[in-house]
Amino acid sequence: MIPWEKIDTVLLDMDGTLLDRHFDDFFWEELVPEKFSHLKGISLSVAKKQLYAAFKGEERTLNWTDIYYWSDRLGLDIVALKMEMSGQVRVHPGVLSFLKFIRDLQKEVVLVTNAHPKTVQIKLGQTDLSPYLETILCSSDIGVPKEALEFWKKAEEVLLFDKTKTLFIDDNEAVLHAADAFGIKYLLQKSNASSRRVQISSTAFPPLARFDSLID
Numbered sequence: 001m002i003p004w005e006k007i008d009t010v011l012l013d014m015d016g017t018l019l020d021r022h023f024d025d026f027f028w029e030e031l032v033p034e035k036f037s038h039l040k041g042i043s044l045s046v047a048k049k050q051l052y053a054a055f056k057g058e059e060r061t062l063n064w065t066d067i068y069y070w071s072d073r074l075g076l077d078i079v080a081l082k083m084e085m086s087g088q089v090r091v092h093p094g095v096l097s098f099l100k101f102i103r104d105l106q107k108e109v110v111l112v113t114n115a116h117p118k119t120v121q122i123k124l125g126q127t128d129l130s131p132y133l134e135t136i137l138c139s140s141d142i143g144v145p146k147e148a149l150e151f152w153k154k155a156e157e158v159l160l161f162d163k164t165k166t167l168f169i170d171d172n173e174a175v176l177h178a179a180d181a182f183g184i185k186y187l188l189q190k191s192n193a194s195s196r197r198v199q200i201s202s203t204a205f206p207p208l209a210r211f212d213s214l215i216d
Helices: 022-040 044-057 067-074 078-088 095-104 117-124 149-159 173-182
Strands: 009-012 108-113 135-138 166-170 186-190
Touching: 022 044, 022 067, 022 078, 067 078, 067 117, 078 117, 095 108, 117 135, 135 149, 149 173, 166 173, 173 186
Parallel strands: 009 108, 009 166, 108 135, 166 186
Antiparallel strands: none
16 A cells, blocks of 8 residues: 555656566567567567667666667667657556546656656657656656666756655666655556566565556
């Protein structure tokens, strides 16, 4: 149970939390390797091996989610591919009901994401989420990813939230640990980040299967 009377601000991640991560899993693990294999004239298995290693090398950096960086590095128009596939973006069950609920409670709602601003623009354009979001903060606005403690220090300065009266929901355990170390009081980990992939939930943070379970 969430003590809503003690919460002023709700910080929400996007990919895997509000949105079904299946879109991103398919895009980066299947579609991009397929396009890369055709571009380079190599097998799909070789393309996947090369790309997965490249992606791994940029984890927890701003490059990891920078679609312009990957366009330049891979020689593919990642923006065009995302726009072409954007009709497959899906919101997790219960999200809209939850957003309406916390709007009625007059909580400040902020999207806090590692996604590139262009990616955010493309995805939100395919959803009904925007009217419920008062502010959007991307890690590129801060200069470090959410996994870094420095992100949260700077985010507090930008957003002016009281960490003792803030709820943060994310599917990424490393991000949640950083938020916890910073001192955000209420933390939940979105389970079932992808509708097509079984996820073993962490025991470090309370799991959230469906957003509408938070509605009193």
